[in-house]
Amino acid sequence: MPELPEVETVRLGLEQNILGKKISKVEVFHPRATNPKSIAPLDSLTGSKIISVNRRGKFLWLELNRSEVLLAHLGMSGQFKVSERNAKIEKHMRVRISLNTKAFEVRFIDQRTFGWLSVDQSSAGIPNSVEHIALDIFDPKFNRKEVKANFLQRKTEIKRALLNQEIMSGVGNIYADESLWLAKIHPERACSELTDFELELLLNSVAEVMGAALKVGGTSFDEQYKNVNGESGYFDIELCAYGQDGEPCSRCGSEIRRIAFANRSSHFCPKCQVNRRPKKRKV
Ligand SMILES: [Zn+2]
Structure with missing residues (x-):
């Protein structure tokens, strides 16, 4: 898509x-x-x-x-x-x-x-x-602080919130999985439990993953069309999580897993993306 x-x-x-x-x-x-x-x-x-x-x-x-x-x-x-x-x-x-x-x-x-x-x-x-669609991360008026606050208020999982076009637009299933993998956040983590650091990391990851795809895609309009098959993304980008179930995680070697998500799937690394809040360090 x-x-x-x-x-x-x-x-x-x-x-x-x-x-x-x-x-x-x-x-x-x-x-x-x-x-x-x-x-x-x-x-x-x-x-x-x-x-x-x-x-x-x-x-x-x-x-x-x-x-x-x-x-x-x-x-x-x-x-x-x-x-x-x-x-x-x-x-x-x-x-x-x-x-x-x-x-x-x-x-x-x-x-x-x-x-x-x-x-x-x-x-x-x-x-x-x-009008109801939120700004995307590349929009000059994109307000990180507001978006992070909006995520924290949601009584839902972070993957679901990432796909919500009224919080931040442009992210679909592929780039959600890729961004969560890059930020080492489990797709089913509760939004309200995420730390500011994690949300910051996630937004950076969204920008990085989509920015890389933009760079590849933005160069040759006609050529891209030949690559479109309606099923996968348009670009020859290296996916680390999406569709990689059964493949080794390129960061830690663990097997990427796939779980059901809203009639679709989420792909994640069970070792890099743990479904719990990181423990507070004892001082
Ligand atoms: Zn891993």
């Missing part, structure tokens, strides 16, 4: 290609490709000029020269592809956005159809449907 680094890579790729272009036609080929909350049909945006390509967490949107935006979520397997207009049509193309250029068009391809586009109203530059 695309997480922040993948979505940011898509954003950069779109930005490099479509800024200043005008939308000349929007064709929808699957009913689920338009979000039911869309305030108007996608083709109502015909004629508008693309001012900027924005992202918050895993949401992407095109700011236009009108108050509506074109909002998108990639879901499980959605991709935006900048294609030559005469390029072969992909089997799972759900939406085609034609622009005022003969050179290329934008295609939304989505095998599993959990992704969608919508027309949304925006205020102060943020689409209404995205």
